[in-house]
Amino acid sequence: WMIFLFACLAPLNVVARFSPSPGYRMWSFDSLGASSVNGTQRTLVNVNHESFVSFVNNRAGELPYTLLFPSVLGETLECDVVPAFLAPGLLEKYPSLVSWTGLCKGRSSVSLTYNLNVPGSLSTTFFKDGQVVRVELDKKSSDAALYTIRRYADSEVSPDFQFITKEPPKFNDEAALFSNFLSGGRHLDQALTGLPVPPNVDKAYKFRIAFLVTDNFVAKLQAQGYATATKVDVIGYLSEILARLNGIFMRELGVFFELIADSEKLICLSNVPAGCGNWAPAGTTTSGNLLDRVGEIIEDEGVLSTDYEISHALYDVNNQFGVAWMGAVCRGNVTLRSGVSGVGTLNIDLKSDSFVVDLFAHEVGHQLLGSHTFDFCPDNPNYEDGFNFGPYSIPATAYEPGSGVTIMSYTGICGANGDVQQDSDPYFHSTSLLQMRAFVERQVNFAGCPNETIAISIAKPTLQVEVPDQNGTPTCTVPVGNFVQLTGQVLNPDNTATYYYTWERFDSQENTNYQVRANPRFMTQTPRADQPIRYLPNLYLATYPNVLASQLEEIFP
Numbered sequence: 001w002m003i004f005l006f007a008c009l010a011p012l013n014v015v016a017r018f019s020p021s022p023g024y025r026m027w028s029f030d031s032l033g034a035s036s037v038n039g040t041q042r043t044l045v046n047v048n049h050e051s052f053v054s055f056v057n058n059r060a061g062e063l064p065y066t067l068l069f070p071s072v073l074g075e076t077l078e079c080d081v082v083p084a085f086l087a088p089g090l091l092e093k094y095p096s097l098v099s100w101t102g103l104c105k106g107r108s109s110v111s112l113t114y115n116l117n118v119p120g121s122l123s124t125t126f127f128k129d130g131q132v133v134r135v136e137l138d139k140k141s142s143d144a145a146l147y148t149i150r151r152y153a154d155s156e157v158s159p160d161f162q163f164i165t166k167e168p169p170k171f172n173d174e175a176a177l178f179s180n181f182l183s184g185g186r187h188l189d190q191a192l193t194g195l196p197v198p199p200n201v202d203k204a205y206k207f208r209i210a211f212l213v214t215d216n217f218v219a220k221l222q223a224q225g226y227a228t229a230t231k232v233d234v235i236g237y238l239s240e241i242l243a244r245l246n247g248i249f250m251r252e253l254g255v256f257f258e259l260i261a262d263s264e265k266l267i268c269l270s271n272v273p274a275g276c277g278n279w280a281p282a283g284t285t286t287s288g289n290l291l292d293r294v295g296e297i298i299e300d301e302g303v304l305s306t307d308y309e310i311s312h313a314l315y316d317v318n319n320q321f322g323v324a325w326m327g328a329v330c331r332g333n334v335t336l337r338s339g340v341s342g343v344g345t346l347n348i349d350l351k352s353d354s355f356v357v358d359l360f361a362h363e364v365g366h367q368l369l370g371s372h373t374f375d376f377c378p379d380n381p382n383y384e385d386g387f388n389f390g391p392y393s394i395p396a397t398a399y400e401p402g403s404g405v406t407i408m409s410y411t412g413i414c415g416a417n418g419d420v421q422q423d424s425d426p427y428f429h430s431t432s433l434l435q436m437r438a439f440v441e442r443q444v445n446f447a448g449c450p451n452e453t454i455a456i457s458i459a460k461p462t463l464q465v466e467v468p469d470q471n472g473t474p475t476c477t478v479p480v481g482n483f484v485q486l487t488g489q490v491l492n493p494d495n496t497a498t499y500y501y502t503w504e505r506f507d508s509q510e511n512t513n514y515q516v517r518a519n520p521r522f523m524t525q526t527p528r529a530d531q532p533i534r535y536l537p538n539l540y541l542a543t544y545p546n547v548l549a550s551q552l553e554e555i556f557p
Helices: 049-058 088-093 176-184 215-223 231-253 287-291 294-300 353-367 430-446 539-543
Strands: 002-007 027-037 040-047 065-070 076-083 097-104 108-115 123-128 131-137 146-151 203-213 255-259 310-315 322-324 338-342 452-455 463-465 484-490 499-504 533-536
Touching: 065 097, 076 108, 097 231, 108 231, 123 231, 203 231, 203 294, 215 231, 215 310, 231 255, 231 353, 231 430, 287 310, 287 322, 287 338, 294 310, 294 338, 310 353, 322 353, 338 353, 484 499, 499 533
Parallel strands: 203 255, 203 310, 310 338
Antiparallel strands: 002 499, 027 040, 040 146, 065 076, 076 097, 097 108, 108 123, 123 131, 131 146, 203 452, 322 338, 463 484, 484 533
């Protein structure tokens, strides 16, 4: 077992400077207040589009902006925000696009995107007290000023998101980084063994991302009402999903991505004439085939290899989903920098976490050398017993029972015999963070990777875990059938930081049937703020077994 703790990193170089002035009130609570529609709880607010446009135009250059936001519980959050995630050159071309991030009083963070030319395009995400809170256009109303506030846990799950097949992440056996462990059948982490990796936990890294957006993906955006046939609308969508992605990667990994200045060159509005639209010649009908052509297409459209560190294609072809090169950031060969997220046959909301987290963030995780963390997925046709790369369980990181629940797991695609829950929780297992952070620092410090480094002022915490002492030796003996309470604490807390705790299994159980009671079964749980205690098995579920019928029961063997 391992307790994993992280401090919430300040987004970019924002300094919490809260103005004594009241700030700009983003919205007002709707007269309907909190309500229930089709069983889904929601809090409704109104956004005055014209007022917000006037605020932006009249306050240009006065940074940071102080904004007042309502939360899901009705209180008001005061936040300081600055422009982020869009290259300055891109903003010069499309001044109507707003992409902000910042800090709020009470040690929460916020990201906001808006197209000032499109009422109803506002999207806001908060991370507060370990919970994700989303503000998005209310889909049950035709009013472009009416928005819904809800916790991530209350989000609606698409009934069509039931089962998908992902292609394996790809490997390049010509790359020195991977040659040893591929030939020897060793795990990804071992490729980094022996490399001098500085413990630069006080730094955050920016990488420039180039999106290739195919014409059929644009058509899907249009069908869902998220874009017209204009590049500015598509870039607005990209800024929104990138803000969601960055909220996760910055908080947990100290990494964020910036949309490149020439992003419009890589948006395909039609499959004719030749060029960007001609992304699907004969044979390019699978995620893997497109993956091998992304770098070539980007170069053909006039975007240089020195203009980006990572690339990702969004497309829509039947039965094709996600695939990515492992360890793709800053590769010398641009073909190996790419990843692909495909919608396939899913009738899935392209702004939902079912797509942005379960698929897109999962593939980006592979691009940062993160491997799979699930241990049992028997109903997926791509699953095979034994040691395999790709969609198969990876023995050295098979820490999560069944399909798993974190981003690098296979949540929702392992069928009735493997699925633990329907959608991923929006965070990484600690083994994923160890893999990805080591890879990022290796690329930055030893591969000459271009990037922007941001200083982080939060000190690295020292963690103490309470273990009973017997005759001078830390020992923990658990009587059969008893519960265990695990407790940890930070010895050198930084009063400017919020600490989030989770206890996770750190032993591989690859290909272990989690439904057999002879096998131990403990779930990874979403990190919670300032709560370092974990009961094994879950005391609440054991006391009230019928309250959360969808939750997997935890057991000792």
